[in-house]
Every structure is written in structure tokens, then in C-alpha cells.
Amino acid sequence: MSNLFSGINARLRGTSNKPGVSKSPLTTPTDDGHQLHLPGNLSQASQSSTSLSSKLPPLPASPSFSQSIGILGAGDEAAGSYQLPKPIPLWLNPAYAKHIVKGNFMTLSARPKTVEQGEWVAHQVVEHYRNLWNFVRVVYDKEENGRTLCNSTSCPRMSAGPNHSYTWLNNRLEPIELPAFEYITLMQRWISGKIDDTKIFPSEASGVSYAHNSQITTVSLLNGPDEWVGKRSGFPKEFFSICQTIFLQMFRVYAHLYWAHFVEPFYHLNLEKQLNSCFSHFVLTATALDLLKPQELEPMQPLIDLWAANGTFPPGSKAYECANVKAGNILLQLAGMA
């Protein structure tokens, strides 16, 4: 049952705030196989509210189990029922899911109580974007021969494993498949267009505000259509949903880096721990601030489960709640590390 839904989830993902505007990164993943199955607790269909893509007819799914391997016996609880490619990718090997930092990442993304939510979200968006771009550059910068590590031959589609590939909407709002390199170019242009727009991300120091606290502050905080995240700090009404879309786009790039480039080049260049630390911090932030919905994490779910099991995500964090610790423990056991 849950397996069926996971495919639909993938197709439902993608949000846009201005459905009429062309070049928005409104995307519809296409599925050509179901080897990766969601743990049961995440099986509800996503409610992507304003998504135009949800109106698109679902593409036919063609599950192919031939290349997949079941970790658990079919009779076991649905909870841990991964179907992962064989062999299991290196980045799911607990020995390579380690970090450059110790301790609790949560301190980095926890909003200081007095800081207004919009201000904090804006800060996190920019920090994570800078971090991500740092890794993208490694596969994206041209060598002297003009080649990039991520190119249309190595990555003809913007994919995250065999089950997920993402499309971009063209001017007629038709989803088109693009090589990952081009997708990332468009994504970068779109995100920096938002972040650099001071109407969306105001930068004037004079415009700042502070968090509401019913015990202390008397400024009335409306709860209705006239109130939104960041309003009092000068962020526009659509600010939060733009940030959610930015995070979704960044997530897709991370997912592509893991599925397509973890070994070539990050492992070879000794950068896998750095990538792990930045991505786990990204997931912690995204979940804590509601910038990504649990079901949107699906392409990276096994790693999230593993990180919940190995202590990267502390119990009590939202990222931990999104994880299937049992499934993560199975990965640890497989590696003989449990």
C-alpha cells in the first residue's frame, strides 16, 4: 500500500508561488521504476497546496524489481522495507556517512527566541545556499579542456537515483527533461534571482523587527490572512513559500550530488564527510523550520534513517521524527556497526 503511494508522492512534489510566471522551477519528477520504498510512517500522499504539477496526470509507473534487493524478509514489519539498488550505494555505508563535526548540529539552526521567524529563515536560506554552491562548484566548474564533472553525458537527466528525475517547466509551462548541469544552472539563476531581490530578501538594517512573545510583547500578532512569516520585518507575503521552493530545489541538487556524484568526485576528493555534514545540517534546518515536508525527503530517506540511527539526528529533532530508525539500524547492522 505504502509502496504505491510513494510513487505518487514523488509526482506530486513541486510547488510554485506564481503559477502564471514562466521559468519558475516548477517541476514534476518522472518515475521509471520503484526500487526505493518509503517506510510506512511516511506513506500519506503529500498535500502540495498550490502545486500546478498536482494537476498533471500521473505518469505510469513501471516498477522493476529485478535490480533491487530487499533488506528485510517480506514478512517483516512494513516499517523497514527498503528496496535499494544492488549493491547499496557507498553513501549508505555507515562508514562513509560520517561527519567533519561532532556534537549537536541543532544549535546552528535553532532560532534565537527574540529573533523574528522570517529573519531567521532568510538567514538559513542564504547560509545553506552558500554551502550547497560550494559543493556544486566541484562538479560544475570547467576544467581547461572545457569539461565539467557533471555533464550531459554523465548526467543526461536531473536525477536522484533510478527512481527520481526532475523536470523544469519551459515557457509554456511544460515539464521538460534537462541534463543535470543545465537544470542546476537554471536553479542557480532562479535562486540567486530571489535571494538578491531586496523586495523579497530585504537587507536594510533599519527594517528589522523582533519575535512576538505573548508574555512580553504587547504588539498584537494577527492570526489570519493578513499575517505572514516575516511580515513585520518587511518580508513579502510570498516570502515563506519562496523559501520552501528554494529549499526543495536545493534538496534536489543535494540528492543529485549523492546519487550521481558521491563517489565521482566527492569520495575521490576526500570531501564526503564535508558533504555529509552540510547535508545533514541542511535536513535538520529544513525540517525544524518547516521548509521541507517529510514526504519531500523521500529520495534521501535511507540516509536520513541511517543518520537517525547513528545519532547524527538527535531524538526530539524533527529530522529524527521523519526517520525510520529501525530501517537505519538495519543499515548499521549490515555494515556490522550496530
Next chain:
Amino acid sequence: MSSTTFDFSPLPEQRSEVYGPNANYNQKRCQQLAQEFFRDGVRRARERNERQKEVGKRLEDPKLQPRREQIWAHSGKLEAKYLRFLRTKEGLSNYENVKTIGKGYFGEVRLVRKRQDGKVYALKRLVKTEMISKEQLPRVRAERDALAESDSEWVVKLFTTFQDTTSLYMLMEFLPGGDLMAMLITYEIFSEDITRFYAAEIINAIEAIHKLGFIHRDIKPDNILLDRGGHIKLADFGLSKGFRKNHDSKFYQDLLQQQQQPPSLSYRPQNRNSVNIDEISLTVSNRAQINDWRRSRRVLAYSAVGTPDYIAPELLTYRGYSFEADWWSLGTIIYECLIGWPPFAAEHPHDTYRKIVNWQHSFFFPDDIQLRPNAANLIKSMVCNSDNRLGRNGAAEIKAHPFFEGVDFNGLRRIRAPFVPPLTSDVDTSFFPVEQLPQTDNLLPAADNGGAATDAATSSSTDDALTPEMFLPFLGYTFKRFEKSFV
């Protein structure tokens, strides 16, 4: 169990050599930036938590109950301003050039006005190629570290650092009072009381940086700046040495070798040749000449080597040194304040070097100037061997010297300074020798033509256009301070 480990991808042999130079450059860059992201992030989070804890305490304070909302709002806004500061890209175009207030071998210091809020700062610019070719990288790093880590009222404040293809920039507080050197040029000599005041403040300042683990190594009147109220702050940490870090270069050794050649001055005043100072002609009667010498030394300060007059002998002989090196410098400055010239003054730096190294023979008080015994004793107890130099056991033993009897070292900043600069505006530079400096050059190019409206760019990283040679050595240079009074 072991059989199932075969389920994981086999471990490929690690090969970084198959990747091109750009990938390997990006590898280093990525590795360091990621490391710095977490290092800075953890530091900021820790500091932020401290501040929030402090706010929490104040909110609990019954005496502050009526001001609770104000305290809360103030904290939220302050943090938000800092977040906006972190989020926006720093660049030259955010600043409007006012005038050049100092020039050195590796760059210059300019008075600038921030376009966004109209506030005035001192912007130090260092030319990257010069820094690399003259092996000054440890110096830059040392200064950035010392200033970034200190939060002392005795140290000039560094607000932010940024860089572009050609230069490194340090945005610092502008201290409108000029420096102690300019004061000495104006007054030639200080009374014992005034000397006591400045000496006491300098002791506090040196003590503050020593507590941070830094040895300044280059304390001299040019580096002692006067703020609006006439109180001192230490600047120019280019030679400072962190005890915990290694900022070492063979700086002094190279310096000594360079001295075989005539000092290369980037800028020579016309009267340079008319100055002829040696130990024989240095008497009270020719103080005016001393000032000529001081002005020429001001020019020397703009050269690569700087003036060696106040450097402790153990630094020059390279036999190892520690915190007490800075107390030697203080001794020579007190000498200069009371006598009128520094004890090892000579026309050429290499003569000064020689005199310092042979200080046992070259150090003396001029016959025609009478110092009080306490003053002379203080100087002699600091201008001496490092083994028995006053201050080697901490600043307290200097403070306890009879010369400072009656000085309230904790209340210095609250008393009125002997000289309070009468300023006419926030960009008043009357106390800087700006007339000696060429004001027309193209060092702040695009910044002045008003094209700054779109420069709040935040996303694309500042250094995207940098080549590896211009970027890698300067990684980790960028810094942004949380500042209670910022903006």
C-alpha cells in the same frame, strides 16, 4: 553478519589525481569553506546563546520589569541586524570614499562612509600581490586573528573583512584623534603627568592583548591611536603573534638581511636629505630637528620595514622571545615622551638595529635632561635584558612601580584625557597627516560612481571570480563581527 556487508558497494580505490587542476583547487576550497562554515557557525551560535542567556537574566530581573518589552525588542532587532549583515555581500561598492588617511607599503587606509547608514569607518586595504611577493601572509592573518578575537576597549575594533580579486579589506573603527606619533610631533615632549597617563593606558592595552594570547611585537607611537575622547587604542597587529597559533615568518630575519641594502621608501619627502641625526647631534637644542626626523620617520612607517626604534633586542637576534618583548617597547616609548626622541634613534634603520642589539653600550640618558629618579628607574627596568625585565611576571608589577603611584588603572577611561581632539565633523581628519598623502588615485574605482544601488547582492559568493592563487592563500580571511552598536 559479515556476509551481508557484501551488500554495500565495494570500496573504490581513492584517486584524486584523475581530476584536473580546477577540481583539485575546488577540493581545497570546498574543504576549507565547509570547515570554516561549521567553525564560524559554532562560534556564532555559542556567542548568540550567551547573549540570549544575558537577555533572559535581564528579563527575570524584578528591577527591569517595566522595561521587559524594550529589552526583548532590542535584543531581537540587534540579532536581526547582525543576521542581515551576515546575509548581505560586503564589497567596496558599499562604501563611499572620503579620503586617504594613511599609506603603507602594502596598501593604504581610507576614511570611508557606509552608503547604507552614513557611518564613517577606516578601511584598510592590502594589495594581494604585494602580500604574496613580500611573504606577508602570516602578518595579515595575525592581524585579522588578533583583531577579530579581541573585544577590548583598548584595541581598535575590526567590524568586517572582505576581499576582491586584487585586495583584502579590513573595515575598522575610525579613531579621529590621530596617533601618539602626531602628538609627539605637535608637542615634542610630554610632561611627566601626561606621560604617566599615556603609559598607564598603554599598560592596560598591552595587558589586554596579552590576555588574549597575543604578543604585539610592534608597539610604537604610530600604532597607538587616539579615540574621540583622547584615550588610546592599539592598532596594527600585523606582527602580533598568537601564542596558540603559528603566525611565524622569518620576518625579522629577512628584515635584517634587507637592511644591507638602503631602505626602499615608497614615498620620500623632499627634506629627507636635509635631516642628519646621529647620537652626537641629539641634544635639547635641536629638538626642532628631531621633529624633522620624526616626520621622515612617519614616511619610513609607510615603507615595508617600518621603524625599528621600539623593537626589543630579542626579536632582532631571533633567539626566542615572549610577552615581555612588548614591555621593552613601552620603555622606549616612555623614554621618547620624556626625552624627545627614542633611545636608539639613528638616521638609518640598520644603525638603529645595531644600537638595539648592542643596547648595553648604546643606551643612555642625555646629560642635559634631568629625569626624576622614578621615571629613569622605570625606563631602565624595562629597557633591559628580557630575563629581568619588569613585566615578565605580568602587568601588575609595572603598575606597582612607584612611577605610577596613585594611578587608578581601572578608572583610566573614565577620566578626561590630557588631549581631547576638537573635532568639527565625523570625517574630520585634522589629526592625520593627510596633506602628505596623494589623494588622487584609482584605488577605490567603481565605488564612487554611484553604481551601488544594486550592490546588496547576497547569493553568489564574493569570491567567485577569484583565481586559485588569489583565493586559496586568503581563505578564512573573511570575518563579520556582532557589534552592539553596529548600524
